[in-house]
Amino acid sequence: MQTGRNISSLPFMKMHGLGNDFVVIDSRGRDARVTPALARGLGDRHRGVGFDQLAEIRDSDTADAALDFWNADGTRAGACGNATRCVSDYLMRQSNRRHIRLITQRGQLEAIRQDGPVSVNMGAPQTDWAQIPLAREVDPQALPLEGAPVAVGMGNPHCVFFVADVAQVDVAAQGRAVEHDPLFPQATNVEFAQIRGRDDIRMRVWERGTGITLACGSGACATAVAAHQRGLTDRRVRMELDGGWLTLDWRDDGVWMTGPTAHVFDGMLTPAFLEALE
Template sequence: MDASRADKSLSFMKWHGAGNDFVIVDSRGQSARVTEPLARALGDRHRGVGFDQLAEIRDSDAADIDLDFWNVDGSRAGACGNATRCVARYMFDQTGKDGITIRTARGLLEARLIDGAVHVNMGHPQFDWREVPLAHEMAVDHLPLDGDPMAVGMGNPHAVFFVEDAEAVDVAGWGRAVETDPLFPARTNVEFAQVRSREEIRMRVWERGTGITLACGSGACATAVAAATRGLTERKVRIEVDGGWLLLDWREDGVWMTGPTAHVADATLTEDFLSRVSETV
């Protein structure tokens, strides 16, 4: 792409996985384009495009691609499972491959295309308080908060609450309060999980830096891990989220996740929009 033209335009894709929606920018062959002000402007559903997370694809010297994640408030996210699946689908469609590696802040992830479905290994869960992270040393399986949540790190922090009725939970009120609790120095995602059987969970989620979303891939991973750790489910479960279903399988090599992906649109940001964003920097 011509450098002068690249400065004046920015192409992007809109995808979603189980209603968890993303703006995806493919920056391979050029320098990274996404900045904190741009992420905030794009994330505005009234004045921008709107997304739950933004994913930027970059060239990699250690994997097939590097992948960076941004929240609506302009903060960085260490992991995003559903966006990773969507990007993997994009790469499979573009290259014809059925397996790729993706380097994220979480580490090196593996994605496979099996019988038309995208499977991503989101890595091993983190149980050390420093890795989650928590504010000070403590056991992660029972945090000292009302509701007795469990903390799980999946490249980003999660607090998983087990509730009798997920539909009755005030996700916004409870989630917002827990996200910013001093126990979580990097804030936290908050999951509310209702165990229906040994193989099925209903989950709703509040994502740090974004709010209520219809699905959260890393949150589903954390919920599956927490439920199995407490002996409430098997290690392979189906999780119903607000936007559909995700399948989780906690294996010896990590937590594998699969679910639907949808490519919604390709578009280009206007020069006027980009110039207004640059004026705020």
């Protein structure tokens, strides 16, 4: 980022998927602009813009674009499914295309639009303890924690608890307690899932580095995988989150996620705001 009098304003977009909200910065054609300080400043809902995650679009030599993700506390996120859908929708509309590929820390992701919302292939789930990752070798399908949750990696770690009624769960207290459990060396997202049928799940989520959010795309994928591993659901499910519905389909080539997106407004960060962060 430039300093002093040479600092320039910075355009951004505000988007959301099911109320899971994002600031998106398009840095194609220039150097990356996001730093931990900028992510923290933008993520402040009182003094900045506010978001659950920040996504920065960058140039890529091997795909249509690259995506970097940041949490509101300034830490990096390895994956963000709803932001990936939002950015994919934006890029498809911009290029008048119905199929694109994106590079993320998760790897190359494929997005398509058929007749309705954008679908993104979030890749194959990571089910080996070392890949998730966990701190030691334990059974990911029955972790040695109260409630015997399931651990699944979707580019970032997830810990899925199956409960009788998600409305009765203190998501803030339990999510905060599990997020930094020593079993998760990179901390973890925490999901609480209620099975309502072979193709119907109700889920609430605590996201690492952010807290309670209305939806979490990678968390929805992880929950769908965990539910099928436990024999509770089929491979294709509809999932109700606090912010709305997603469709998850665990196929041979990965977990496909489909749902609505919204581009809410465009804005401009002032030089004074950017300079104050330094």
